[in-house]
Structure formats: C-alpha cells, structure tokens
Amino acid sequence: MSQHVYWHAPLWEVLLVGLISLTFLGWLIMRALRRPDLSAALSAISPALSDQPLFFFERVKGVTCLNDAAEQILNNLPVSQQQFLLDVLTETLLEAYEEARVTRHQDWPEAEHALVAVPIFGRPDGVTGVLALVIAEIPPPPAERPVDEHLAAEPEAWLTLSPVLRLHRTRPVVHVRRIGPNAVATWQEYRLSHTEETLLRYLLEHQAEVQTAETLFRAVWPEDEVDSYGLRPDQKNRLQRLVYQLRQHVEPDPRNPRYVCTAHGIGYVLYLEQEPTVQ
Structure with a gap:
C-alpha cells in the first residue's frame, strides 16, 4: 500500500520559490551569453x-x-x-x-x-x-661627437667594415655613418665599453660564422662559469643587454640591425657587406 505525501504551502511561498528559481536561471543565462571583457x-x-x-x-x-x-x-x-x-x-x-x-x-x-x-x-x-x-621605439643615442677629420685622415689606423662603419685598429672607437634629423648622412663617433669592444672584435674574428650564446658569453666574461646545460637566465639577460648596447653604437639604424644579427635559438653572427680592409 503506497502512501502519498502532499505539500500544503501558502500561495506566496510557491510564488517566492518560483521567482527565486527564475532569477537564478536568468543569471546563469546572462553569464553564458555575456561577452568576455x-x-x-x-x-x-x-x-x-x-x-x-x-x-x-x-x-x-x-x-x-x-x-x-x-x-x-x-x-x-x-x-x-x-x-x-x-x-x-x-x-x-x-x-x-x-x-x-x-x-x-x-x-x-x-x-x-x-x-x-x-x-x-x-x-x-x-x-x-x-x-x-x-x-x-628608442631613437639611437646621440653621437659623442662628430668624426674628427684628423682622426679620419689616418687611414692605417682604421678598419673599414662596411661603407658606413669603421673600427679603430687599437682603440675602442667606431665611426658610423647615420642619417640625422635633417636627412643628411654624417659620420658619427662612438666610444665602446670594454665588453662591447671585446664582443665586436670576437665577432669580427669569426665573421659570418654563427656563434652560440655560450661561446660569446665565455669570450666576454671568461671569469664567469657557464653551466653544462647552458646560460642561466641572468647570464642570458646580460648578453642580450650587451648586444643591444653594441647595436646602438655600430648599426646605422639600431632599430633594424643588419650587421650584428640574431641567430634565433643559437646565438649571434656578424654579417658585413665586405671584407674588413685598412682604410
């Protein structure tokens, strides 16, 4: 014999439960249809x-x-x-x-x-x-000074790396031909830091040869130990920052480097438009 239980509730309770259910259902629908911000x-x-x-x-x-x-x-x-x-x-x-x-x-x-x-x-x-x-974009740094003509007049002292880039044979100085705000190309002189010069001359010795990041790091900072699995994040950042600084001094347009190029996933390489020659 089955027994039935009936719920006898006032009408206002039934309406309240229905209203709450509809409100909750509407909230769920709005959440589903709302475009994410x-x-x-x-x-x-x-x-x-x-x-x-x-x-x-x-x-x-x-x-x-x-x-x-x-x-x-x-x-x-x-x-x-x-x-x-x-x-x-x-x-x-x-x-x-x-x-x-x-x-x-x-x-x-x-x-x-x-x-x-x-x-x-x-x-x-x-x-x-x-x-x-x-x-x-960060504009190129202002030149330390225009090229001194009597320095440029010493052809044996300079290596011509490209028609727009020269490197002093013994001093950490480069001459870069850049287009100024007045759209006139002029030679500008920059003095390299010790690490910038070391990196540039190492890349120059291995021109057109891709160098791994580990190799370049050891060449610039031989006193720092490099782990067998590669550079640590702080070492990678140090090398990347150095490459950025070097480009600011040797690239005609540092925003679009054409000499110090990135070999993605490997390291860097120096591409020149000609063989280095004594000016």
Whole structure:
C-alpha cells in the first residue's frame, strides 16, 4: 500500500520559490551569453597589458581591438590621415597573415612608434590569425661627437667594415655613418665599453660564422662559469643587454640591425657587406 505525501504551502511561498528559481536561471543565462571583457582579462594578467595597444586579425572578422589602449589609438587618429593609417594597419596585418611571417611598419601611428604583427599558427595547414601591437621605439643615442677629420685622415689606423662603419685598429672607437634629423648622412663617433669592444672584435674574428650564446658569453666574461646545460637566465639577460648596447653604437639604424644579427635559438653572427680592409 503506497502512501502519498502532499505539500500544503501558502500561495506566496510557491510564488517566492518560483521567482527565486527564475532569477537564478536568468543569471546563469546572462553569464553564458555575456561577452568576455578582454581588456579586463589582460589587465588581470598584468597591468602592462592594458596599456599596450593590442590588435587581432582574422580573415573573416578583420581587425579587432583587444583592449582600451587599441581603441584609443583608433579613436585618436588624425582626421586627415585616418583612412590612410587604417589601411596601413589592415595591410600590415594581412601581409603577416598571408605570408606567415612577422611584419613591421615604422612610424605607425606616429613617429618613433612601430606596428609589429605576429602570425599565430593554430592549425597544421597555416595561420589562423595575427596578433599585433604598437611599440615605442628608442631613437639611437646621440653621437659623442662628430668624426674628427684628423682622426679620419689616418687611414692605417682604421678598419673599414662596411661603407658606413669603421673600427679603430687599437682603440675602442667606431665611426658610423647615420642619417640625422635633417636627412643628411654624417659620420658619427662612438666610444665602446670594454665588453662591447671585446664582443665586436670576437665577432669580427669569426665573421659570418654563427656563434652560440655560450661561446660569446665565455669570450666576454671568461671569469664567469657557464653551466653544462647552458646560460642561466641572468647570464642570458646580460648578453642580450650587451648586444643591444653594441647595436646602438655600430648599426646605422639600431632599430633594424643588419650587421650584428640574431641567430634565433643559437646565438649571434656578424654579417658585413665586405671584407674588413685598412682604410
């Protein structure tokens, strides 16, 4: 014999339970349908990401701003150049997408800034999207002084490494031909630090030969022990910083190095346009 239990409740309790259930269900639906705030998510990872303008490109959706900094850049484009700058943005990202390589556009959206686009490989057969960011570029350091003509008049004292780069045979001094703000190319003189000179002369001895990071570190800092498994993070940072400083002094355009080049995953190599000769 079965027994049935009935719940006798006032109408207001039934309505209250129903209202609470509907409210909770509505909250779940809103959570499921709500578009995630990418800017807040990036800021939660690191506050620096919220200040770094980030764009994403897909073939179907086109260019998407990933944070407020990117939207602010687009909103503040000069009216007279707005369409041109938008076209440059789209073409740079599209080029990275179609050619599956990192692309870069100087002076976007203004001078001393650059747009860098990096393809994202999400499937075996190609690129799924492109991540782009705007970076501030550090201008080359001011020359210590213009080239002294009487120094340049000592041809036996200088090694000509390229048409725009000379190295003194015995002193830590280089002459670099750079284009100044007035668009005129002039020779500038820079004095190298001891570690910069050591690195440059070692690379010069092994021109066009890729040198591992461990080899270069030992050449510059022979007193520091290098572990068998490679450089420690602090040692890698020290070498990278030294290469950066050297490029600031020997590259005609340090933002686009063409002599002291990175061999990704290995180390660095010195490429010259000619064999070093006595001037």
